[in-house]
Amino acid sequence: MYRSHTCGELRPSHIDQKVCLAGWVHKTRDKGFVVWVDLRDRYGITQLVFDEERSDVSLLEKARELGREFVVQVEGKVIERASKNDKLPTGEIEILVEKLKVLNKSLLPPFTIEDTTDGGDDLRMKYRYLDIRRNPVKEKLIFRSKVTMEVRNYLSSQGFIEVETPYLIKSTPEGARDFVVPSRMNEGQFYALPQSPQTFKQLLMVGGLDKYFQIVKCFRDEDLRADRQPEFTQIDCEMAFVEQEDILATFEGLTRHLLKTIRGQDIGSFPRLTFDEAMRRYGSDKPDIRFGMEFGELNEVAQHKDFNVFNQSELVVGIAVPGAASYTRKEIDALTDWVRRPQIGAKGMVYVKCLEDGSYKSSVDKFYSQEDLQKWAKITNAQPGDLICVLSGDINLTRTQLSALRMELAERLGLRKTDEFAPLWVLDFPLLEKDEETGRYHAMHHPFTSPKPGHLELLDENPEAVRANAYDLVLNGNEIGGGSIRIHDQKTQAIMFRHLGFSEEEAASQFGFLLNAFQYGAPPHGGIAFGLDRLVAILGGQETIRDFIAFPKNNSGRDVMIDAPSPLDKEQLKELHIRLDLSS
Amino acid sequence: MYRSHTCGELRPSHIDQKVCLAGWVHKTRDKGFVVWVDLRDRYGITQLVFDEERSDVSLLEKARELGREFVVQVEGKVIERASKNDKLPTGEIEILVEKLKVLNKSLLPPFTIEDTTDGGDDLRMKYRYLDIRRNPVKEKLIFRSKVTMEVRNYLSSQGFIEVETPYLIKSTPEGARDFVVPSRMNEGQFYALPQSPQTFKQLLMVGGLDKYFQIVKCFRDEDLRADRQPEFTQIDCEMAFVEQEDILATFEGLTRHLLKTIRGQDIGSFPRLTFDEAMRRYGSDKPDIRFGMEFGELNEVAQHKDFNVFNQSELVVGIAVPGAASYTRKEIDALTDWVRRPQIGAKGMVYVKCLEDGSYKSSVDKFYSQEDLQKWAKITNAQPGDLICVLSGDINLTRTQLSALRMELAERLGLRKTDEFAPLWVLDFPLLEKDEETGRYHAMHHPFTSPKPGHLELLDENPEAVRANAYDLVLNGNEIGGGSIRIHDQKTQAIMFRHLGFSEEEAASQFGFLLNAFQYGAPPHGGIAFGLDRLVAILGGQETIRDFIAFPKNNSGRDVMIDAPSPLDKEQLKELHIRLDLSS
DSSP: OOOOSOTTOOOOOOOOOEEEEEEEEEEEEEEESEEEEEEEEETTEEEEEETTSSSSSHHHHHTOOOTTTTTEEEEEEEEEEOOOTSSTTTEEEEEEEEEEEEOOOOOOOOOOSSSSOOOOOHHHHHHHHHHHHSSSHHHHHHHHHHHHHHHHHHHHHOEEEEEESSSSBOOOSSSSSSOOOEEESSSSSSEEESSSSSSHHHHHHHTTOEEEEEEEEEEOOOOTTTTOOOOEEOOOEESSOOOOOHHHHHHHHHHHEEEEEHHOOOOOOOOEEEHHHHHHSSSSSOOOOOOOOOOOOOOHSSSSSHHHHTTTSSSSEEEETTTTTOOOHHHHHHHHHHHHHHTTTSSSSSSEOOOOTSSSSEEETTTTHHHHHHHHHHHHHHTTOEEEEEEEEEEEHHHHHHHHHHHHHHTTTTTTTTTTTOOEEEEOOEEEEEOOTOOEEEEOOOBBBBBBOOOOGGTTTTTGGGGBSSEEEEEEEEEEEEEEOOOOOOEEEEEEEETTOOHHHHHHHHHHHHHHHBTTTTOOOOEEEHHHHHHHHHHHTOOOOOSSSSSOOOTTBBBBBBBBBOOOOOOHHTTTTTOOOOOO | OOOOOOTTOOOOGGGTTTEEEEEEEEEEOOOEEEEEEEEEETTEEEEEEEEETTSSHHHHHHHHOOOOOOOEEEEEEEEOSSSSSSSSSTTTTTEEEEEEEEOOOOOOOOSOOSOSSSSOOOHHHHHHHHHEEEEEEEHHHHHHHHHHHHHHHHHHHHTOOOOOOOOBBBSSSSSSSEEEOSSSSTTTTEEESSSOOOHHHHHHHHHTOOEEEEEEEEOOOOOOTTTOOSEEEEEEEESSSSOOHHHHHHHHHHHHHHHHHHHHOOOOOEEEHHHHHHHHHSSSSSSOOSSOOEEEEEEHSSSSSSSSSTOSSSSSEEEEEEEEOOOHHHHHHHHHHHHSTTTTOOOOOEEEEEOOTEEEEETTTTTTOOHHHHHHHHHHTOOOTTEEEEEEESSHHHHHHHHHHHHHHHTTTTSOOOOOOOOOEEEEOOOOOOTTTTTOEEESOOBBBOBOOTTTGGTTGGGGGBSSEEEEETTTTTTEEEEEEEOSSSSHHHEEEHHTTOOOOHHHHHHHHHHTTTTTTHHHHHOOOEEEHHHHHHHHSSSGGGGGGSSSSOTTTTTTTBSSOOOHHHHHHHHHTTTOOOOO
């Protein structure tokens, strides 16, 4: 062992002990007669001291030559520090160095290894191994490890078995694009990397392992939006002989355990909203309920007056922004511009200032009386001092736009507190969603989700009305988990495949093994999967996942550190029975 | 929840309670006036009873219609069993059923779901979801989950951080063949699936995370020998600021923890052998030391007599087989035939029977006196009643042959006890091994392994003499883990690459990121990786890994259950910028 202690553990109780430390030169300060070195490792920073009075001259010389990020080993005595640093846990002591050994030199790093670095994203990613030395990144990786350990502890304590499912599986065109792997031994054939272990976990239920989990990498070859990764990690779970209520209870338990052990927060029963209710009250199926600003639907009180914009709208809906009645004309114009940006796409915004004296001032005073506006205030629950923002138009579009505005304003008003956690269940999702381009219906969750009792019959006449035994767990405005009670009989599964546009042959060739398995005594079952990257980020008080991943890829799916993907040589391609087919 | 209790938990203390159970119909026995049903779930079997006296007629009828593997839910009362079954934990009670609901029917399974099944391997693999219902398979999967949880508990308690490294990485021609993944977004380029996270874990050390582990899938596109899988699981570990002794201590601790918690065995300090010693004493770098039969080298006492076969041999070496002096001529001939099979390849075998009266009888009595043979007995540690088997020829070949014979005889003599565990370390492996076909040297472990101090200089003149800071953990004749102290400076790494036949350009293009990283303060580091599949199998008292894997592939790398790999459609290939290149 190169050390007797870490750089994070020495305290006044160690004074006078001989110790051996190893780590990186974080910083040196040379005052001529004395040289201080901050020595850093995973556990902290300890100050080393070399001085003319107490140290050998050659040692002092050697200390002067140390550069940033040199790896050194020192032996010395723990002494009390003259000027203590109460910001460091080791700030009361320092090491009077007696021996110094350079284990490895370092070039000057391309960015500073400090909490706040001067390195841009690209540089940090290229030298990720240096970036990981920085506290903010290192701590996120340690945090992630802690969260996954707690997940495993909890699920194991509940009798769940972790089972590894295969990575080299079969490609199915349903859903997102697969990453595929040419098979050398099976000419002209390909494996696919799993988008999730969905069918395997269902087969484990058929196999009688009634409580399964796995923390597992999944793969989706999608065009990467910001903060999406082609490979991501899922906490994948499934249970047999359960109803929806059992799954909600189990995974509410898991989430509560994490909030308690990781963040020290006791959270009571999670609220529940149906999908329809969530859309009506928040315009979103993953509402952030850490703050109010619930939607107030104003059709009844705002239509049938002389304001044609509203009269022609399917929905008129507003939110009361707390304390924003004081916004200037300019600020309100900026808000209006914000909702009209193409990313949001609203045509305009109507506002009502609820003044402290109980009167109202709005952009539509021409059309509405004080009594009218008072009704608006009542419906949106606006208090004196609030600003009501109203959007109108097509129901779904308008809700989405107002939800975006609600989130933006909450952010600006500091209502999205990172140390506050507000989980909820969203239930009764639609079974199908329409692809607006093709007019075809897709499974909103996946083709194995069961419809609510009695809803199967609606599939033909009113597919959009069919609700599923599907649920999402939402935390602070993010979907952190989603699942469903599955279909477990072959007949229903066949009907579902037909409705999703699979011919019998397609269903058999892609999912024949599952349909087969259902013939041999499949138990009722259901499950859930959590996005681990996002869950960890949110528990860590952040919304971007990248720094919770040790070696993330960029938006083109590249690892810029190792420079992958990269070309293969011809021999390798030939063995795999493939050729390049490049666009000219 | 479909049940109040599992099928494994009811005991006499539950008598008179109303319970609800769900599971599979394991077996029914219809005695006319009474029907018994064995109901099975993950936790056990509980007997259900329906009879003419106490049950509704229609209920009895319904029970009669139950087929094997039907999924049912029952409600009833726990009653005392008339004829108790002490082989079942639930054997003192049964359930007098009041309600019976068939949750799902089942076709007759293609093989019986019993501990000893009539299903052949192919059939079991095709219907793996049914195979998993069988106790021997189910218990192995649960056992695996328990082992991995204990691995995590131990390593976490030692301050190790689990970090996930990427699956979509870069192909490197060194080592085994990579599985590759065409990139849609980076035309003409490919990812590779990791053969191990080797370089990433080293980068984590450069990044300062000084204790890393990960239980992770690895991939090798090799022609599959029996009991090899294209995807396999590794317990991957790395530490910084450590010497070999620290790593041995840490992972000896892990192994001891597993033997204690999983098998209840206290094992003391593990013996250590150098590679050279292991080869000399056991003819193998993974000796099974649960039993003796150590090699005795006989050159000195057997050469320079009139027996030319020995005189012309590089090595004459024997083992004493306990109690085998009584073997008949026919049995000994069979042994000789066994070592002459092409898989072993010995030219012949000399034997010496050590008779109970202290005399010797051998196949070479013509050439050797009783005094000569007594010396052989002394060197091989043969006791009266033992049989000395002697092989001769080229050193390496002969050792390998005698090692195979030693293992075979131990198997036949019942010396390879599955409930006995004898771990050991094998140290000081050669750094390089020669490819006999190409004459080129390969890294025996991998190109990042450091030579022993002072050995770097030998690389040019005597590459085969160079020893590495490399070690294997061997358990019961299987290598369960292997690792090394790594090179951590760029200069040595560059020398190694050169000796392995990499041009500077090749080294830079494939491992430039690592060579680069070594310039920025890489700490001394080393690690180890355990093959989880094999470790779990051996801890479970078995040597084949297949049933410890939920969904294994066959020897052609196929998953016969889901029928993968499989062809892709043209559109999918086109998007990936590849075409098939089939041999005509």
